[in-house]
Amino acid sequence: MLTMGVDIGSTACKCIIMEDGQEIKARAVVPLGTGTQGSRTVFEAALTKAGKTREEIERILVTGYGRFTFEAADSQKSEITCHATGVHYLLPTARTVVDIGGQDVKALRLSEDGLLDNFVMNDKCAAGTGRFLDVMAGVLDVKTEELGELSSQARSEVSISNTCTVFAESEVISQLSNNVPLPDLVAGIHASVAKRVAALVFRNGLVKDVAMSGGVALNSGVVRALSRELKSEILVHEDCQLAGAIGAAILAYREAKRVS
Amino acid sequence: MLTMGVDIGSTACKCIIMEDGQEIKARAVVPLGTGTQGSRTVFEAALTKAGKTREEIERILVTGYGRFTFEAADSQKSEITCHATGVHYLLPTARTVVDIGGQDVKALRLSEDGLLDNFVMNDKCAAGTGRFLDVMAGVLDVKTEELGELSSQARSEVSISNTCTVFAESEVISQLSNNVPLPDLVAGIHASVAKRVAALVFRNGLVKDVAMSGGVALNSGVVRALSRELKSEILVHEDCQLAGAIGAAILAYREAKRVS
Ligand code: SF4
DSSP states (O other): OEEEEEEEOSSOEEEEEEETTTEEEEEEEESOOTTSTHHHHHHHHHHHHHTOOGGGOSEEEEESTTGGGOTTOSEEOOHHHHHHHHHHHHOTTOOEEEEEOSSOEEEEEEOTTSOEEEEEEEOSOOTTSHHHHHHHHHHHTSOGGGHHHHHTTOSSOOOOOOOSHHHHHHHHHHHHHTTOOHHHHHHHHHHHHHHHHHHHHHHHOOOSSEEEESGGGGOHHHHHHHHHHHTSOEEEOTTGGGHHHHHHHHHHHHHHHHHO | OEEEEEEEOSSOEEEEEEETTTEEEEEEEESOOTTSTHHHHHHHHHHHHHTOOGGGOSEEEEESTTGGGOTTOSEEOOHHHHHHHHHHHHOTTOOEEEEEOSSOEEEEEEOTTSOEEEEEEEOSOOTTSHHHHHHHHHHHTSOGGGHHHHHTTOSSOOOOOOOSHHHHHHHHHHHHHTTOOHHHHHHHHHHHHHHHHHHHHHHHOOOSSEEEESGGGGOHHHHHHHHHHHTSOEEEOTTGGGHHHHHHHHHHHHHHHHHO
């Protein structure tokens, strides 16, 4: 049985087709968020990749910020539930999941069976989110995707004293004019994100293994800095950005079995 | 007896010369903050205006963020103490003082004699501070000083749902592209600042009369919006931006009397 999970986020849409809630048959990511053609595009891209039609998909479950805008769905579920399910599929030993998205940060605690025990979220403050990194990349005139590689070249780390994105931005601008090496500055920026996120994680309680998901998990500099702050290894799966969509496809399968 | 108060802030330096801690003899403001020539310039400007030399000033007290950088001072005192003293001089009935500066917000509660009873401060988050207004003025491509006048032309008020400066900035940009009238948008920006500041004021307890000081008190739009949020008239003195320096000059006089 084929099911589909769609994750309509604020900055990207992701789609997964799975067989029997176990094997990934197709994955698609479109860097367009809710309110755009992204959801339609990603939906069709996944069908094409799997070589299937809509009719061959037993059930579609949609999640994410923009989940109520997607009409082809059979059902919706919260991001948190889908995310927990998806991460447990990718990394079965994960008990703490740190998810840094484009505009928010979540810390999830999972049971051994991958059920959600507890979670905390920050979606009110840009500090510690992907947006903080975007703002800093803008000031440094580099791409957000280049930050991880840049920080790996750091010889030391510039300390950034302000947590607030706006105040930290001024600080980074003044450090730039002091000719501080770019990699050291980027390392400081990653440390700032890591400190902020670690506070959230500790608030929710840390149980190992720790996994990271969300787009920012692809930034190796943030992963390194957070690992240091949490005093814990951090598992990252190459499909981490797809965890929500994977979870949605798995939950669609479970629903289909219950329904049928 | 002449005394001088100098207030070295983050974005401006102010200087006051008073006679017997009672009458203002000279005032000077320089729009340069700590770490610049601002303190020296404002010091000399005030002496020139009063037609006096350094030797004729009995005592100099310096306050503000940059107070430890000013060498000509006889003593230093915290901004909060000087501010309370200065506002009580300008507006003797004020019991609650809201001070919105370039990078922070303070709420002070004064006793009937103008002594500081209690205060709360936010200097960690740009939301609700002058910096929020600066960022928004930048997005709207107007001067911060023009915001008050602009909002007075508003016909309705655009509601801004994000408190965070960074997220609110994106919201304002998207409203702009919807061709929302500028004055309505500015009114919404002022309402956002007022809500944030009002929360701080209520946390500290509100006792009437309420006065406003700091550079942002010159923005009539913020004063109006805050008055509505606090359900209270707000007293603003034309010398409100100088309250810290005035308090410093008064406290310098009291110290001189004690010393002599
Ligand atoms: S601290 Fe800065 S980034 Fe966080 S909510 Fe305030 S303005 Fe936004």
